[in-house]
Amino acid sequence: MSSATGQSVPARKSFRETQFEVREEAILDATHRLLALHGYELMSMDHIAADVGIAKGSLYKHFDSKDALVGAVMVRLLKRTRDALAAVGGDSAIGRLEGLLRWTLNERLGGGIPHLPSTSQSLRESLMANRHYVDELLRLSDEVGELIRAARQAGDLATHLDDEFILYTFYARACDPTLDFLRLGATIPDERIVDQMVAACFSGIGVRPSPPAPERHA
Amino acid sequence: MSSATGQSVPARKSFRETQFEVREEAILDATHRLLALHGYELMSMDHIAADVGIAKGSLYKHFDSKDALVGAVMVRLLKRTRDALAAVGGDSAIGRLEGLLRWTLNERLGGGIPHLPSTSQSLRESLMANRHYVDELLRLSDEVGELIRAARQAGDLATHLDDEFILYTFYARACDPTLDFLRLGATIPDERIVDQMVAACFSGIGVRPSPPAPERHA
DNA sequence: GTCTATACTGAGATAGAC
DNA sequence: GTCTATCTCAGTATAGAC
Numbered sequence: 001m002s003s004a005t006g007q008s009v010p011a012r013k014s015f016r017e018t019q020f021e022v023r024e025e026a027i028l029d030a031t032h033r034l035l036a037l038h039g040y041e042l043m044s045m046d047h048i049a050a051d052v053g054i055a056k057g058s059l060y061k062h063f064d065s066k067d068a069l070v071g072a073v074m075v076r077l078l079k080r081t082r083d084a085l086a087a088v089g090g091d092s093a094i095g096r097l098e099g100l101l102r103w104t105l106n107e108r109l110g111g112g113i114p115h116l117p118s119t120s121q122s123l124r125e126s127l128m129a130n131r132h133y134v135d136e137l138l139r140l141s142d143e144v145g146e147l148i149r150a151a152r153q154a155g156d157l158a159t160h161l162d163d164e165f166i167l168y169t170f171y172a173r174a175c176d177p178t179l180d181f182l183r184l185g186a187t188i189p190d191e192r193i194v195d196q197m198v199a200a201c202f203s204g205i206g207v208r209p210s211p212p213a214p215e216r217h218a
Numbered sequence: 219m220s221s222a223t224g225q226s227v228p229a230r231k232s233f234r235e236t237q238f239e240v241r242e243e244a245i246l247d248a249t250h251r252l253l254a255l256h257g258y259e260l261m262s263m264d265h266i267a268a269d270v271g272i273a274k275g276s277l278y279k280h281f282d283s284k285d286a287l288v289g290a291v292m293v294r295l296l297k298r299t300r301d302a303l304a305a306v307g308g309d310s311a312i313g314r315l316e317g318l319l320r321w322t323l324n325e326r327l328g329g330g331i332p333h334l335p336s337t338s339q340s341l342r343e344s345l346m347a348n349r350h351y352v353d354e355l356l357r358l359s360d361e362v363g364e365l366i367r368a369a370r371q372a373g374d375l376a377t378h379l380d381d382e383f384i385l386y387t388f389y390a391r392a393c394d395p396t397l398d399f400l401r402l403g404a405t406i407p408d409e410r411i412v413d414q415m416v417a418a419c420f421s422g423i424g425v426r427p428s429p430p431a432p433e434r435h436a
Numbered sequence: 437g438t439c440t441a442t443a444c445t446g447a448g449a450t451a452g453a454c
Numbered sequence: 455g456t457c458t459a460t461c462t463c464a465g466t467a468t469a470g471a472c
Contacts, residue, residue, distance in 0.1 A: 016437090020437080037339075038339055039259075039338065039339060041259035041260065041338075042259065042338070042339060042340060044464075044465055044466085045465075045466065045467085046464085046465070046466095054438075054439090055438060055439050055440075056466090056467090057437095057438075057439070057440080057441095057467085057468080057469090058437070058438050058439075060466090060467065060468080061437060061438075065466080065467080066465095066466070066467090094424065116395065116399075120257065120259075120260070121255075121256055121257060121260060122260060155425060156424060156425055157423060157424060157425060158417070158418075158421065158422070158423055158424065158425055159425075160414075160417065161414050161417065161418065161423055162406060162410075162414065164400070164403065164405060164406065165396070165400060165406065165411070165414045165418075166423050168396045168399045168400055168403075169396050169415075169418055169423055170423075171396075171399070172394055172395050172396040172399070175395070176390055177334065177390050177393070178383070178386045178387050178389075178390040181334075181386045181389070181390070182382070182383060182386055185382065185386075187382060188380060188382060188383065192380075193383070196378075196379050196380065196383045197387075199376070199378065199379065200376075200379065200383075200387055200422065201422060201423060202422045202423060202424035202426075203376065203421070203422040203424055203426050204376070204418065204419060204420045204421040204422035205375060205376055205379055205384050205387055205388075205419065205420060206312065206374060206375060206376065206419075206420035206421060207373060207374055207375060207376055207377075208420075208421050208426055234455090238455080262446080262447055262448085263447075263448065263449085264446085264447070264448095272456075272457090273456060273457050273458075274448090274449090275449085275450075275451090275455095275456075275457070275458080275459095276455070276456050276457075278448090278449065278450080279455055279456075280455095282449095283448080283449080284447095284448065284449090
């Protein structure tokens with residue numbers, strides 16, 4: 001029930017409204033965590049409800065479907081990523097790209113989910129039909145694409161690689177399974193994993209010869 | 219269950235035996251294709267049976283379970299990969315690594331599946347409990363690890379990266395989603411995609427400064 | 437709006453005739 | 455060994471009481 005003011009003006013939210021929103025945040029948090037843990041297909045609405053501590057039926061008062069719920073989680077993630085990009089200190093475009101990659105990898109180390117649902121065909125389709133998700137994704141891609149162009153103009157990107165290739169590679173590095181594998185192995189500390197992944201992304205695993213590739217051919 | 223593939227016994231096979239094995243190969247092929255198309259969770263035994271053109275129940279005369287079937291597919295893939303590695307022309311260790319990566323990417327372009335089930339938690343566990351799979355995986359990893367050590371000794375790998383990191387990175391590049399994304403976009407021809415992915419793996423997306431980073435600062 | 441209970445579907449696996 | 459028919463169970467989503 002609403003407060004004694006009787007005002008429908010913007011004003012203060014009622015206790016119930018606030019509680020509703022808090023619960024919704026809790027649902028999003030739980031979904032995010034379980035998504036990272038089990039992936040889309042293996043994560044059930046039962047799991048989420050149990051994790052939040054509410055009834056499964058109640059979930060559907062907040063979100064129309066599993067797809068809609070996961071969509072909301074992804075939209076929130078994309079927004080946070082854009083916030084992070086805005087906050088990344090930038091002395092140069094290439095430096096900001098590196099900073100964003102580093103932020104993403106650290107997010108995943110802290111239990112976050114990859115940005116791209118390369119795992120699930122059905123989830124991909126569902127997300128691409130989600131207007132909010134597509135909007136956010138395009139916004140982020142525009143910003144990253146702009147950085148790539150700037151970095152290229154500064155002479156900091158390999159000239160023989162297409163912008164489009166670099167953009168997708170950047171996304172792919174953000175959800176690189178190497179992170180998970182190495183963390184399971186547990187012989188390399190987290191910080192070192194991130195350092196090496198960033199280094200490998202920008203400089204590769206090989207030693208590039210200073211002169212244009214003599215290629216020892218026997 | 220199946221009568222394994224590589225029998226060393228002479229003895230002519232009866233028609234029925236041959237037909238049984240042919241069918242088993244067809245099952246493996248169909249599973250491989252559907253796995254690439256839909257992924258583990260979304261691929262059902264019904265799909266496979268329909269694709270092969272047999273009854274679902276018959277599948278279980280060949281393989282005890284879905285996991286066992288997928289395990290057999292993965293074992294076959296690993297064996298083929300080792301064969302490919304043996305066939306890869308090698309003037310140098312780094313050259314053979316590049317050749318193997320190139321082979322793998324081309325396999326995927328031709329409808330193959332990634333080597334690592336990064337997609338599914340449950341599949342991972344199931345495979346790791348599969349002795350044949352683990353055996354083959356270790357064998358392949360040994361060979362690749364040997365190449366990495368050799369390449370490092372030849373001075374062709376970045377000195378600041380761990381061998382373990384490079385090994386997992388190599389696996390990860392073989393199942394890199396960048397391939398799928400770019401193929402969907404369809405603005406870059408397949409061959410160019412592979413070239414860029416190989417280049418980015420070994421040399422990165424950035425321009426490494428020949429002298430230790432002058433970093434143009436205004 | 438939240439709960440309990442349930443309808444409905446798809447998928448893995450099995451039974452039994454031939 | 456292959457087929458058809460069926461069991462079992464998990465999962466999405468909904469209904470109805472409070």
